[in-house]
Amino acid sequence: MVNRFVLNEVSYFGPGARRVLPDEIKRLGLKKALIVTDKELIKFGVAAKVLTFLDEANIPYEVFDDVKPNPTVANVNAGVKAFAEAKADFIVAIGGGSSIDTAKAIGIITNNPEFADVVSLEGVAPTHTKSVPIIALPTTAGTAAEVTINYVITDEKNAKKMVCVDPNDIPAIAIVDAELMYTLPRSLTASTGLDALTHAIEGLITKGAWEMSDMFEIKAIEMINRHLETAVNNPSDAEARNGMAVAQYIAGMAFSNVGLGLVHGMAHPLGAIFDIPHGVANALLLPLVMEYNAPAALDKYVTIAKAMDVYTPGMTAEQAADAAVKAVKDLAVRVGIPQHLSELGVKESDLERLTDAAMADVCTPGNPRDCKREEVLALYRKAL
Numbered sequence: 001m002v003n004r005f006v007l008n009e010v011s012y013f014g015p016g017a018r019r020v021l022p023d024e025i026k027r028l029g030l031k032k033a034l035i036v037t038d039k040e041l042i043k044f045g046v047a048a049k050v051l052t053f054l055d056e057a058n059i060p061y062e063v064f065d066d067v068k069p070n071p072t073v074a075n076v077n078a079g080v081k082a083f084a085e086a087k088a089d090f091i092v093a094i095g096g097g098s099s100i101d102t103a104k105a106i107g108i109i110t111n112n113p114e115f116a117d118v119v120s121l122e123g124v125a126p127t128h129t130k131s132v133p134i135i136a137l138p139t140t141a142g143t144a145a146e147v148t149i150n151y152v153i154t155d156e157k158n159a160k161k162m163v164c165v166d167p168n169d170i171p172a173i174a175i176v177d178a179e180l181m182y183t184l185p186r187s188l189t190a191s192t193g194l195d196a197l198t199h200a201i202e203g204l205i206t207k208g209a210w211e212m213s214d215m216f217e218i219k220a221i222e223m224i225n226r227h228l229e230t231a232v233n234n235p236s237d238a239e240a241r242n243g244m245a246v247a248q249y250i251a252g253m254a255f256s257n258v259g260l261g262l263v264h265g266m267a268h269p270l271g272a273i274f275d276i277p278h279g280v281a282n283a284l285l286l287p288l289v290m291e292y293n294a295p296a297a298l299d300k301y302v303t304i305a306k307a308m309d310v311y312t313p314g315m316t317a318e319q320a321a322d323a324a325v326k327a328v329k330d331l332a333v334r335v336g337i338p339q340h341l342s343e344l345g346v347k348e349s350d351l352e353r354l355t356d357a358a359m360a361d362v363c364t365p366g367n368p369r370d371c372k373r374e375e376v377l378a379l380y381r382k383a384l
Contacts (some may be wrong), residue, residue, distance in 0.1 A: 003210050005257050006149050006167045011174040013246055015238060018050050018137060018177045022057035025090070028133060028172070033061035034088040036079060036103040037095050038068070046139055046180060047094050054092075062086040067095065070271045070278070071102045072156045073118040079106040080116070083132070090133040093171070094180075096192065097143030097278070100136045101151035104169040107131030112168075119155055122162035123362060134171040139180045141231070141244035142192025142279055144199065144252020146174035154272050161268040163362040176249050178242040186232055189244075190335035191279030193228040196248035197328065198263050198282040200224065201290065201304060203255030205297040206366040214303075216254035221307035223247035225331070232335045262371055263289045265364030266379065269357035276344050283337040284344075287329035288379055294321040296369035341384045351380045 012020050025033075033054065041047045042065050054061055064082040067075055083091070083106055093103035105118065111129040115121050136146035145151065149167045154160070184192075200220035203213060227243035234240065266289070267281035294301055301321035305311040308327040311320055338344060346354075355377040358364060364371060 003212070005212060006170060007253060008147055008170060008174045009172055011147065011176065011249070013176045013249070015179045015242060016177060017175050018180065019053060021050065021053050021092070021135065021175060022059060024135065024173050025059055028090070030090040030133060031060070032086065032088045033059065033090055033092045034083045034086050034106075035061050035063040035065075036067060036091055036093045036106065037063065037065050037099050039065050041095055041139060044183060046183065049180060050092070050094050050137055061092065062088065067099045067102045069098050070154050070161070070275055071098045072154045074156065075102055076105040076109065076118050076153060079103075080109050083110055090135065093134055093136045094139060096138065096140035097145040097152070100138065100143070100145035100171070101153065103134050103136070104131060104145070104151040104171075105153055105164070107134050108166060108169050118153060119162065121153070121164045121166070124165050127166055127168045130168045135173045135175065136171040137175045137177060137180060138245070140184060140188060140192040141181055141241070141248045142195035144196065144248050144256070146171055146176065147249055147252040148256035150256055152268070159273050160357065161272040163268065165362070174249070176245050178238065178245040181241050181245060182235060184235065186235070187336060189232045189235065190228075190337060191277055191283055192248075193224060193231065193244055194283035194286065194332055194335070194337060195279035196244070196251050197221065197224045197228070198286050199248070199255045199260070200251040201286065201328070202260040202263055203251060203258055204304065205293060205300045205368045206255075206259045206261050207368060208258035208366060210258065213254035213258045216250050218303060218307050220247045220251035220254075221304060223250070225308045228331065229334060259366035260363040261289070261367035262293070262358070262364055262376070265361035265367070266354070266358045266376065268361050268363070269354045270341070270344075270346070272357070273350070273354070274345055280337060280344070283332050284339065284341065285379075285383055287325050287332065288382055290325045290328060292375070292379060293367065293369050294325070341380070346384060348384065351377060351384065354380055
């Protein structure tokens with residue numbers, strides 16, 4: 001069997017790492033940037049922490065800040081137009097997964113205009129040219145979009161999240177600067193952190209997992225277990241913030257290359273239909289799907305229990321699996337994640353539609369346990 005691993009060309013880590021931005025732009029011979037971000041990051045001065053370095057270096061740029069959570073085809077189309085009108089030659093993406101995913105789609109379509117309808121990018125699209133250069137600076141510790149070959153765009157016409165997988169979309173440079181995350185609200189720190197934990201756990205147990213990906217996912221679980229609560233409860237704790245920033249990147253390195261599973265398959269329709277934040281949907285579903293998957297991956301669940309520091313000598317594999325599931329659920333409760341879909345506006349009458357969408361999602365086939373429709377419907381009912 002042949003395993004592939006795709007990563008960024010260059011990545012920087014650590015508080016203050018964004019100061020390398022001008023030098024990297026000059027090294028690559030780039031001239032003018034389109035800044036892809038959202039209005040909240042502009043409003044609260046987070047984007048300015050990056051833009052000041054461009055200003056000081058006299059690097060020209062224009063700002064596209066119309067990105068919305070769960071970005072849409074319309075978002076992407078507007079961004080492609082903005083890139084062309086700016087006469088830019090590269091993108092600086094500042095934000096969470098929404099901004100970086102939008103930047104990826106803009107960059108891919110700009111260099112592969114035959115995919116201008118956006119929807120044809122779903123799945124593994126046969127693009128022929130790398131994206132325009134993207135320099136990604138994440139402001140959340142969760143999606144790892146700065147290191148993945150995946151991006152997710154909502155097809156608003158069909159109320160569907162499209163998962164796009166393309167090695168040509170990976171950012172040229174990732175700058176993971178925890179200082180950009182210090183003002184992240186408590187709720188967003190919690191949900192994005194558990195999104196990262198979902199990536200790590202699903203990436204560990206997915207059908208495509210192998211020794212190299214396991215190594216990264218196990219370390220990510222250990223670090224998230226160690227740092228997430230502190231980052232939520234003490235946002236100014238530099239060690240915890242940087243620990244989460246690095247942990248989510250490590251998880252992304254692996255899951256991007258081996259795939260995910262049913263948690264994401266079920267979470268994507270919740271975002272597309274109800275606009276539920278992706279991290280919240282993942283966090284709510286993760287313990288339920290872990291419990292469902294345990295019989296198919298017991299050895300890996302022992303590893304998860306050890307990484308979550310809840311394994312004790314003499315435990316059976318089944319006991320370790322129970323302890324791992326409980327540890328994840330307890331962590332979600334402690335950091336304030338909603339525990340029922342009904343709290344988020346989902347009704348019993350919605351579950352059939354959600355189930356159909358989950359069964360068709362590109363992530364679901366990677367689940368370690370093959371899913372039957374009635375089983376997925378039962379999991380949604382349990383989550384309701």
